[in-house]
Amino acid sequence: MAVLIDRHTRLLVQGLTGREGAFHARQAAAFGTTVVGGVTPGKGGTSHDGWPVFDTVGDAVRETGANASVIFVPPRAAGDAILEAADAGLALVVCITEGIPTLDMLHVVQQLDGGGTRLVGPNCPGVLTAGQAKAGIIPGHISREGRIGIISRSGTLTYEAMHQLTRLGLGQSTCIGIGGDPLIGTTFVDALGLFEADADTDAVVLIGEIGGSAEEEAAAFIRQRFSKPVVGFVAGLTAPPGRRMGHAGAIISGGRGAAADKMTALEGAGVRVVRSPADIGSAVAGIIRA
Amino acid sequence: MKIHEYQAKALLARFGIPVPRGEVAFTPDEARAAAGRLGGRVVVKAQIHAGGRGKGGGVRVVAGPDEAAQAAGGMLGSLLVTPQTGPAGRTVGRLLIEEALDIASELYLGLLIDRESERLAVIASAAGGMEIEEVAVATPDRIHRQAVSGSGLQAFQARELAFRLGLTGSVALKAAGVMVAAERAFRDLDASLVEINPLVVTGDGAVQALDAKVTLDDSAYFRHAGHAELRDPAEEDPLEVEASQHGLNYIRLDGTIGCMVNGAGLAMATMDIIKLAGGEPANFLDVGGGASAGQIRQAFRMLLSDSRVKAVLINIFGGILRCDVLAEGVIAAVRELDVRLPVVVRLEGTNVEEGRAVLLGSGFDFTTAGTMDEAATHAVALAAG
Numbered sequence: 001m002a003v004l005i006d007r008h009t010r011l012l013v014q015g016l017t018g019r020e021g022a023f024h025a026r027q028a029a030a031f032g033t034t035v036v037g038g039v040t041p042g043k044g045g046t047s048h049d050g051w052p053v054f055d056t057v058g059d060a061v062r063e064t065g066a067n068a069s070v071i072f073v074p075p076r077a078a079g080d081a082i083l084e085a086a087d088a089g090l091a092l093v094v095c096i097t098e099g100i101p102t103l104d105m106l107h108v109v110q111q112l113d114g115g116g117t118r119l120v121g122p123n124c125p126g127v128l129t130a131g132q133a134k135a136g137i138i139p140g141h142i143s144r145e146g147r148i149g150i151i152s153r154s155g156t157l158t159y160e161a162m163h164q165l166t167r168l169g170l171g172q173s174t175c176i177g178i179g180g181d182p183l184i185g186t187t188f189v190d191a192l193g194l195f196e197a198d199a200d201t202d203a204v205v206l207i208g209e210i211g212g213s214a215e216e217e218a219a220a221f222i223r224q225r226f227s228k229p230v231v232g233f234v235a236g237l238t239a240p241p242g243r244r245m246g247h248a249g250a251i252i253s254g255g256r257g258a259a260a261d262k263m264t265a266l267e268g269a270g271v272r273v274v275r276s277p278a279d280i281g282s283a284v285a286g287i288i289r290a
Numbered sequence: 291m292k293i294h295e296y297q298a299k300a301l302l303a304r305f306g307i308p309v310p311r312g313e314v315a316f317t318p319d320e321a322r323a324a325a326g327r328l329g330g331r332v333v334v335k336a337q338i339h340a341g342g343r344g345k346g347g348g349v350r351v352v353a354g355p356d357e358a359a360q361a362a363g364g365m366l367g368s369l370l371v372t373p374q375t376g377p378a379g380r381t382v383g384r385l386l387i388e389e390a391l392d393i394a395s396e397l398y399l400g401l402l403i404d405r406e407s408e409r410l411a412v413i414a415s416a417a418g419g420m421e422i423e424e425v426a427v428a429t430p431d432r433i434h435r436q437a438v439s440g441s442g443l444q445a446f447q448a449r450e451l452a453f454r455l456g457l458t459g460s461v462a463l464k465a466a467g468v469m470v471a472a473e474r475a476f477r478d479l480d481a482s483l484v485e486i487n488p489l490v491v492t493g494d495g496a497v498q499a500l501d502a503k504v505t506l507d508d509s510a511y512f513r514h515a516g517h518a519e520l521r522d523p524a525e526e527d528p529l530e531v532e533a534s535q536h537g538l539n540y541i542r543l544d545g546t547i548g549c550m551v552n553g554a555g556l557a558m559a560t561m562d563i564i565k566l567a568g569g570e571p572a573n574f575l576d577v578g579g580g581a582s583a584g585q586i587r588q589a590f591r592m593l594l595s596d597s598r599v600k601a602v603l604i605n606i607f608g609g610i611l612r613c614d615v616l617a618e619g620v621i622a623a624v625r626e627l628d629v630r631l632p633v634v635v636r637l638e639g640t641n642v643e644e645g646r647a648v649l650l651g652s653g654f655d656f657t658t659a660g661t662m663d664e665a666a667t668h669a670v671a672l673a674a675g
Contacts, residue, residue: 027610076512101510102403103480109408110440139609139640154555156607163607163638180554182405209555212405235558238543238565239574242374246539246554246576248509249405254423259562276566277559278662 002129002174003194004092005068009133012066013038014073014081017048021072024137031140033133036064057088068092070126070135078122079104086117094135095122105183119185123247125155125177138175146171147200148284151191152207153180154235157277161205164281170288173201180247188218192226203229203288205280208262210236211250215262219269231283232271234259291506292339293520296386298504305475307468308498312388321362324387325355331390334361338380339525342372351390358387383524391498396488397455398422399469401476409437412469416455418488443473464497480510529592536588538577545570546600546673548593552581552607560605563662569670572599581611583619590623601632601673603665613637613645621652632657632672636665
């Protein structure tokens with residue numbers, strides 16, 4: 001079953017005819033994902049790598065029965081692409097694009113609020129359900145089918161966690177990169193809620209970083225409403241305040257958003273927090289095999 | 291991107307926010323001339339991208355042109371240390387010469403994106419002139435907030451905020467006008483922060499932005515042709531500027547271990563693990579998901595130009611990027627740049643065995659590590675030795 005995407009997902013690629021979109025569409029298909037087509041405004045009626053290309057998401061949904069999309073369009077057009085996918089009624093939209101203006105995302109999250117579309121990202125590696133399907137850029141071959149969920153603000157740390165688990169023989173249910181921007185669709189709390197209800201997930205790895213208060217909100221949720229074991233890591237213990245550490249959302253400002261505070265909050269909620277990113281896999285093994 | 295106070299004021303004035311009359315000066319003579327044109331008492335304010343300037347001696351009230359020139363001479367080229375600059379301070383390269391106001395009271399006005407509520411938030415306080423974080427801790431009841439919906443800050447919401455600050459009559463209406471204008475400025479400029487602290491009420495009942503801080507969203511430059519001109523290279527680390535031109539994300543720190551990592555989260559985690567192993571990272575460096583040979587060469591160039599770096603730690607998780615391709619890039623860069631520093635490489639992920647074989651067969655004395663822990667321990671030992 002897993003969460004967000006599975007073998008029933010019919011994936012549309014917005015930006016299929018671009019370099020990134022085309023490459024990752026092929027990767028997704030090779031992983032087993034049902035990729036049904038692409039959208040590039042102005043190139044409707046053509047085909048790309050054998051997939052039909054449409055001018056609008058609405059056309060694509062009508063013709064292909066798509067129920068999810070992954071977005072690889074440039075930052076200036078990405079906010080609009082998300083809204084177009086939501087308007088076409090897609091239940092899941094995964095936006096990989098980095099560098100979308102914050103005010104564009106402010107508009108997007110307000111528009112999506114209360115609607116039927118779940119957004120993952122932007123500025124994220126996407127979503128992968130082991131053995132079934134993926135939307136985004138997470139390398140498929142490091143995954144292994146299993147029962148551990150991953151939620152992460154960072155791409156490469158998601159891969160690290162998957163790889164450590166896989167090497168220890170611990171497979172994953174679904175891996176969700178929620179993204180490193182200040183304004184994102186699916187939050188830690190949203191993703192935890194999905195895993196709580198998922199019968200195929202036994203434990204969750206939560207990977208946070210400096211900036212904002214998403215980890216503190218996750219801690220409050222875990223304390224009250226999450227029943228499965230959680231292993232946590234928060235990057236940026238040594239990050240200087242006031243500097244943006246790569247991700248637009250990774251900044252300690254006004255004395256808020258420090259890694260130590262987030263670790264304390266998570267530990268207070270019973271999360272097994274590891275100090276070293278190299279210990280994520282073994283900490284999960286310790287809990288699962290205890 | 292941060293910009294200077296005088297630039298922020300010029301931007302805000304375009305939206306109808308009253309600011310004191312003032313001119314920018316780069317030399318004592320320009321300061322004298324500006325003070326002469328303004329007349330009367332003037333304020334000489336150092337322009338650096340950090341707050342707390344008053345505490346560091348970067349703001350002086352003087353009687354006239356000669357004193358303005360004298361104050362300017364003392365400030366220009368000097369190192370200004372404030373609570374926000376850190377001990378190294380910043381060199382003052384330009385000044386704002388401004389008319390001195392008759393201040394009756396000081397307010398605070400700030401606009402930012404509130405990540406929790408996912409709304410633009412307007413924050414106002416009657417406790418102006420202080421750091422708002424300190425007010426939030428000491429007297430949180432003196433901070434008033436208004437979340438803004440998609441249609442923008444409404445005039446009635448601004449008036450309510452002004453009345454909650456204890457303002458009355460025409461002063462309240464003027465302050466509300468400033469709030470509405472500031473919110474329009476925030477949106478039109480693609481700002482990530484607009485802060486007017488203090489927003490002052492003068493003896494004759496005028497409301498003016500005495501200080502102003504505007505931070506612009508780097509991701510929105512494409513729709514603001516004028517924003518590039520606001521950049522002050524003197525306020526930026528030249529290495530960081532060079533890095534951004536090559537698609538690298540580099541932030542200079544104080545340690546001795548140079549880091550080269552793919553991905554922002556892993557780059558931060560690598561800094562953390564160096565610290566755990568007893569060392570200090572010299573930098574944050576994200577070479578990106580692709581990490582081409584050219585980017586790796588450029589990354590090495592930057593690490594080598596920092597004389598404090600005693601060892602280099604390369605930590606790469608090859609996802610889409612193959613480890614063998616990366617290893618070849620590292621060897622090419624080490625050969626071309628004649629790298630003599632100890633280099634510790636930790637590769638993991640796609641084609642990792644081939645990657646390690648490439649490194650081992652290169653003839654260079656790389657230290658390879660199987661885990662991040664091991665890599666950090668090696669790097670710390672090599673940097674110390």
